[in-house]
Amino acid sequence: MTTFAAEPTTVPPNRTRHLAAGLLAIFALVLSLLHGSTAQAAAPPVYPISGYFIYGSTSDAANTKKLSDIKSVGGDTVITFGSRLRPATLSDIPAACAISGVNCATAAASGVKVKRYFTYSDGNSWGSPAILCARDKTVTSGTTIFTILVLPSEGSGCNSPSGSYDIVVITGGTASSMSVSLGKAATSLGIKYYAGLPAPVMRTDVTYLPDLSYQATFSLFTARFLIYQGKVNDVPGLAGFYHHTEMPLSDGPVWDSVLTLYRIQNSRIAQYQPDRDAIVSPYIDSRTAFGGRVTVDQARNAIANIAETAGDVHLSIAVQDGMGTGKGASFFGSESNNNVDQYAASIVGSGSWGSKYLAPTRDYFWAMAEGVEGTGAELWANLEGMAPSTSQNPCDGSLRGQTTKTRVDKQLQQFGNSPVKVISFMWDPYFTCAGTWTPMIDRLKAGSTTPIITDSIFNSNGDVLVTGQNLSGGTIQVKWTDKSGRVFDKTVAASNYNPTYGKQMGINPLLESVTAKLGSTSLGSGKNYFIDVTNGSGQKNDALYSDRG
Numbered sequence: 001m002t003t004f005a006a007e008p009t010t011v012p013p014n015r016t017r018h019l020a021a022g023l024l025a026i027f028a029l030v031l032s033l034l035h036g037s038t039a040q041a042a043a044p045p046v047y048p049i050s051g052y053f054i055y056g057s058t059s060d061a062a063n064t065k066k067l068s069d070i071k072s073v074g075g076d077t078v079i080t081f082g083s084r085l086r087p088a089t090l091s092d093i094p095a096a097c098a099i100s101g102v103n104c105a106t107a108a109a110s111g112v113k114v115k116r117y118f119t120y121s122d123g124n125s126w127g128s129p130a131i132l133c134a135r136d137k138t139v140t141s142g143t144t145i146f147t148i149l150v151l152p153s154e155g156s157g158c159n160s161p162s163g164s165y166d167i168v169v170i171t172g173g174t175a176s177s178m179s180v181s182l183g184k185a186a187t188s189l190g191i192k193y194y195a196g197l198p199a200p201v202m203r204t205d206v207t208y209l210p211d212l213s214y215q216a217t218f219s220l221f222t223a224r225f226l227i228y229q230g231k232v233n234d235v236p237g238l239a240g241f242y243h244h245t246e247m248p249l250s251d252g253p254v255w256d257s258v259l260t261l262y263r264i265q266n267s268r269i270a271q272y273q274p275d276r277d278a279i280v281s282p283y284i285d286s287r288t289a290f291g292g293r294v295t296v297d298q299a300r301n302a303i304a305n306i307a308e309t310a311g312d313v314h315l316s317i318a319v320q321d322g323m324g325t326g327k328g329a330s331f332f333g334s335e336s337n338n339n340v341d342q343y344a345a346s347i348v349g350s351g352s353w354g355s356k357y358l359a360p361t362r363d364y365f366w367a368m369a370e371g372v373e374g375t376g377a378e379l380w381a382n383l384e385g386m387a388p389s390t391s392q393n394p395c396d397g398s399l400r401g402q403t404t405k406t407r408v409d410k411q412l413q414q415f416g417n418s419p420v421k422v423i424s425f426m427w428d429p430y431f432t433c434a435g436t437w438t439p440m441i442d443r444l445k446a447g448s449t450t451p452i453i454t455d456s457i458f459n460s461n462g463d464v465l466v467t468g469q470n471l472s473g474g475t476i477q478v479k480w481t482d483k484s485g486r487v488f489d490k491t492v493a494a495s496n497y498n499p500t501y502g503k504q505m506g507i508n509p510l511l512e513s514v515t516a517k518l519g520s521t522s523l524g525s526g527k528n529y530f531i532d533v534t535n536g537s538g539q540k541n542d543a544l545y546s547d548r549g
Contacts, residue, residue: 045448048469051077051423056178063185073444081244082196083122096141105167108137108148115153115164121171123178129231133158145172166217186237194242219264226272240277251301262309270312283320284328286358300367307375316378324384329357330414334528334546343387361414369418381419386430395433402435405443410543417455451533453545458523464516472497473536476516480529483522523549
C-alpha cells in the first residue's frame, strides 16, 4: 500500500452501488441508534463461511461427526452431489439382480414393450418405500438391495398409453441410506441439508452439455426420487435439493439445455416437495485468454436467466468464484498491476491480475446482485476452498491443492455485501487434509477472530462505514487522498459497532459494521483509499482491502 494513484479498472465503476450503499448505511445507523447497538458486545467469533459441500456416508456416526465438525467452525448448511441416471442395456444390469433366476429388468417388464433401460445408484437403499406402481419390484441379493422402476415412456402415472416403458434398475446397500442418515444428523444438530438431485449423463458429442434425449423419462424419474425422499426423509433437516449439473455464467444459447434441466427439476420440486428449496452453483470464468470467458455483463444476464428457471421454487444461486481452479480472480483495482500469485500462475501463466483476468470477483458479484433483483432468487457465493495444485500444496492426492487462510480471507472480501450467504466447495478433502499446512479446519478455528472487511462507504462528512466480520472494539486505519491531492494516514477508534447490520439490511446476517470518524475531510474522485482494522482481540485483517472514491 505505497501508492495512492488513480485506480485502474477493467470495467466502469459502479456508482449506483455506492449511492445505494450510502443510503443503506444511513438507515443502518439510524436503526443501530434506535436499538442501542452501539453499546452491544461483540458477536461471538465465527468464520463467515456458513455452508459446505460434503461427501455423505451411510454411517450415522460418521455423518454426525462430520456435521459436528462443520458446526464447530460456524457451518449451518451441508450439500451433497447427486448421481446420474445412466442409459444402459440388459447386459449392464448386475447379474445379482434376478427374480426367480431371470434378469430383474426382464422379469419386471414381462408383458410390456421396453423402450430403454437405465441404471442408477446414489448411496440410498430405495427398497419398498420407492414402490409406487404395480410393475415396480424390489429384490435383495446378499447385502444389496435392487429396486426396479417401470416408468411409462409416454404419459404419466403408472400406465403408458402405447404400452411402452422405460426400466430403471437402482442399486443400493442394505445399510442405512445416505440421505436418510444425513437428514437425521442434520435435524439433530440444527443444520440444513440439501440432497443432490439426479442428473442425466453428458452428451458424447458436446461433453459439457447434458443429454436431454430422454428428458421425459428423466423428469418422471426425478418425480419418483422426490416422492421417495418425501416418504423416508421428511425431516426438518432436509431443507431442499441441489442441481449438480453446472454451467458458466454465460448468457449464450448453447447453455439452454442446462436451463431446461433446471426448469424440469424445479417444476418437480414444486409439485412434490413444495416446502423445500433448491440450490444451483454456476461458475465464473474470467480468464482473458480463454475462449469461454464470461464478461461482467454476461454474468448479469446469465444469473437472471437461471433465476427464471425457478418457477414456484425458492432458488438460491451459489456462484463459484473460480479461485480454486484459476478461472476467477480475487483482487482489488489497486492490485491490477500486481503479479498473480503462484497458484493462479500455474493456470494462466505469469502476468498481472489485470492482464490475465477480465475483472475481479467483486465486479461480478455487484453485477449478479443486479441480475437477481426482483426475481425472487437469492444470490449466494460458493467460495472455492482449495487452490490450483502445485508441488508446494498437495492435498490427499486431489486434483486441487491446499490453499492458505489469507487467500480464503481475500476471497471473502471480494464477495462484498452482495451474497446473502457464503458456502464452500469442498469440506472433504480441502478443509480436512493435512499437507504443507495443518488442516484448514484447524486454521479456521485459530483465525476465527481475524477481521474480514467486505465493504466500506466513505461519506462526505468524513465518516467511513466499514462492514464485515470480527470488527468490534479496536481501531480503524484509513489511508486516503483528499480532493486537493493531500495524502492522509489516520488511525481512529472503531465506533458505532453494530453486530446486526446484515440482519437489519436484509443481507448476509453475519455482517457487522463499525465507523471510522475521520473528522472534516474529503475523498478525491477516483482516488484509492485503504482500510485496516485491528479489533478488540488485537487481530488485524490479513488481506488487503481497498476501494475508490
